[in-house]
Amino acid sequence: MMLSLCIIFVCTILSSGSAEYIKKVEDFVKSGHTNNWAVLVDTSRFWFNYRHVANVLSIYRSVKRLGIPDSQIILMIADDMACNPRNPSPATVYNNANQFINVYGDDVEVDYRGYEVTVENFVRLLTGRLPPGTPRSKQLLTDEGSNILVYLTGHGGDGFLKFQDSEEITSQEMADALEQMWQKQRYHELFFMIDTCQAASMYERFYSPNILAVASSLVGEDSLSHHVDPAIGVYIIDRYTYYALEFLERVNASSDKTIGEFLTVCPKRLCISTVGVRRDLFKRDPYKVPVTDFFGSVRPVELLQDIENETQEITYEKQVTLSTKSKYRFVPQLENFSVLSK
C-alpha cells in the first residue's frame, strides 16, 4: 500500500514535471514560426500622397526596430518623397508636424521603388514567380515557417486598391495570391494590414487559412488623414497608421503586448472610420499572440540533438594561385584623331 502510494506520488511528480517541461517548450515555440518577414507597400505616386509614404515608413521603422533585418523586409515605395525637390528638409520623412520621428531614418533600404511598384511585381513577389536574375533583396524567400506581415497603403475603393494611379489590384486577385502562397507553403501565419479608403473590402474575399486581417475602415467608409504640416503643405500621415505607430513605439522586442491590443489601437473617436478586423481564418486568439510574432523577429535557432564531437586533423597547403602571366597594358583613354585630317 505504502509502496504503491509512493509510486503514484512519484508518478504524479514526474508527470507534472514533464507536463511543466512540455508546457515550457510549448511556450517557447507556441507560435510555431521560425522566421519573420514583412512586405510593406506604398502604392501611391505624387507629392500630395506624401502621407502614404509616411505610413509605410512608420511600419518599416517599427519592424526594423523590433528586429526584422533589412534582408527580410521588402519595402515598395512608389515615389520619392524624402529627396523630392519639394521637400523643405531633404532626406527626411516625418510622421508629425512637430518632427518627432524621422521615419525615413539614416539607413533605409528600398527594394522596389518608382515605376517598379506595379500590381504584377507585387503579385510576383508574393507568389515567388520572379524572372531569373532577380536579386535576393527583391525576393520574398519565405517558407512554411514564416510569419509574414503584409502592409498596404494607398488609395482604394470597394474591392480594389489603386497602384500608382494607373492600375489596380482587386480583392479577388489579392485573395488568390494569398491562396497560392498558402498552397506553395510560403507562409505559416500572415498578418494583413491595410490603410486605405473602404479597406475592409480588400480582405473580404480571403479564403486561405491562418490569416489575420485588419483594415483602417469598413466598406463605405473613408480612411482619413491625421494632420497637415504647413511647412510641407500636405497631409503627412493617415489616422490609422499614426495611432498604430504610437502603439508600436511603446513596444520593444521583449514586451508582452498582444495583437489583440494592437487591433484596438484606433477606436472610432480617433480614427473617425471604423477599424475592421477579420479573425475567422486565424486559429489563435489574438489576445494570446504577442505583437512581436509579426512585428518582431525570431532569431534563427536550431536545436541539435545527438551531437557527437568529432575531431579531425585537417592539414592545408597554402593555396598557390596560378596567376596567368601575360603582358597587360593601359590603352589610351581616347583614340588619337590627329592622324585624321579634314
Next chain:
Amino acid sequence: MKAILLLSIIGCINCVDSLSDTFTEELFLKPLYSKQIYAHLHFSTKWDTDYVIESFRHTHLFPRALGEIIERHNVQELHLSLTAGLWRYETWGYPIVDAAPGAELWAWFKPDTQDVDKNWKELASSLSGLICASLNFIDVPNSISPEYSFRPSGVVNQPFVNSSFLRYSALPREIVCIENLTPWKKLLPCESRKGLASLLNSLRIYNTRYHSVAIHLRPVCRDAECELTSLEVQQSVALVYDYGILGTRNWSIRQLFGQGLFGSCPLAKSSTVYVDITSNSSSPFLLIPDPDEYVTSKRGAYTSTFAKYDINGDIDHISATYIGKQNVLINSPPPLHANQYLTGYGQERGGIVIKLYNNHWESLDVVVLQSLPWYVPIYLHTLKIQSNGKQLKPLVLKYIPGKLRKRPYYLELVLRLPPQSTTSISVDFEHVFLKWTEYPPDASHGFYIGSTIISSMLNVARNFTALPQDGLTIADSFNASRSGYLVQVRTEVMVITLPTPDFSMPYNVICLACTVVALAFGPLHNITTKRLILKPQSDEKLLVRIKNKILRVIKGDTNSKSSDDSTAATSEK
C-alpha cells in the same frame, strides 16, 4: 559543426593570404568659383589578385558582394554612378569623377563572354538589388556599345579593343536618396562606423547643389612590369555645397557634414584630408588647425597648392575663415564645356541642339556621343554642325538607327573644334505614339533624354582635378603631368512631352455609347413594335371636357382615360 570549423580555418588562411590589399580614404575640399565648395570623398581599395581566376569566395577589404556579382557576370570593368543635380562645368571646372544626372552604368565584359546582352541585363538587375536603384530597367533596348567615347580605363591584354564587349546605359530619371547611400556605405571596410565615411550624414549631404555616388572597378597593373594584375575599386561621393544654403562662406567640417571627424578607419593605410588652397592668393582664408603639410602640385603647366591633414586621433575639426575684403573674382571657364537644349514646338516634331564651347587657343578633337531612346527617332539628314557660323564636317560619323522597342538611336561624332569657337550640333526628331500600356503612370510628366557625353584629351590641366589613368588615390593626381588629360563633359538631361492619350477615354466612350444606344433604342422599339392609330379629334369645348372628367372621377371610372387624346397611340397586342 565540421563545416564551421572548416570555414574558420579557411577564413584564417585567407586572412593571412589576403593581406595583399590596401585601403585608402581621402577627403578633398575645394572652394569653387563664386558661391560653392566641392567636397569629394574618395575610398580606394586595391587587391593584388588575378581578376581572371579570382573566385571571390574570401575577401578582406574588397567588397565581397560586388566581387560575387562581377565574377558571376564575367565583368572586367564596372562603372556605376548615381547623381542628383548637374555639374556646372563652366563655373566649377572639371570634377574628379564625371557623372551624368540620374544613373549611369557601363561595363566591359571579359573577352570570353558568350552572351554579352544576357550578362549585361543580369548584371544591371543584380546591381539594382545591391544598390537599391531601379537599374533593372536597363535592358538591350536602351543600351549601346559606343566605339570611341569609352575605352577600358583599366589594363587589357588583347591587342585590340573590341567595343562589342562594352555596354553603356543611362537612366536620367533615376532618383538618388539615402537608400542608395546605405548599401554603398556597406561596401566599405569600415562601413560608416569609423573613418571619413562616418561624415556622410544624410541630413546634410542631400541639402546640396549636386551629389553623386559612384563605384568604379577595374583591373590595374600590380607592378611596373605589368605582367600581373590587381583589382581596384574606387568608391566616391561628390558633393557641392552652396554657401547660400550653408548660410556662411566660412565653412568647417562640422558645418558641411553636421559632425566632426571621429578618427580614421583602422583598416585604412592612410586617411587624409586635402584642402585646395590655390584660390587663397585671390580670396584668402585661414585654416584652423594648421595643416600638417603643404603640397604643391605642378600638373600640365598649372600649379596648385594643397593643405594636407593626416587624420588620426587628435584632429577632429577643420575650419576655414575668410579674411580680408571679399574680392570679386573673374571666372575662367575650362577649355571645353557644353550645353544641350530642345527646340521646336507642338506634338509632332522637335529638335535637339548641342552646343560645344572651345575656350582653348588650339583646336580640339572631341567625341560627341548621344543615344536617344527608340521612341525619339532622329533624322540624320537634318544633322547640322556649325562652328562660328561656318559649316563643320565631322571627322568620323557613326550612326546606328534605332528600332522600335529593340534598339536605341546611337550617334557618335568626332569633331575638330576650331580654336575659340562655339559649335552647335542640331538634329531633328519626331514624336511617336506609344502603345497605351507603355506609358508610365505619370505620362504627362514627360520622357527623359539622357546627357550627351563629350570626350576630349586636353593638353592643359586648367581646372582639372581628375585622377590620371594609372592613379588610384587623390594623392596620385599630384604632379601627375601626362601628355593628355581626359575630360568627359556631360550635358543637361532633357524632358520631352510625347503625345499622351487621354487614359479615361475608353471609359468615356463606353458611357457615351451606352447613352446614345439607350436613347435610340426606346423610340426605335416603339416604332417597330407598336402600331400607330389615328383617332379623330373630338370637338368638345374645354368646359365640357373638364365637366366630363370630373364626372368620370366621381363615378370612379378611369378606364377610358385616353379617350380624350386625339392622336395618342394605343398598343395592341
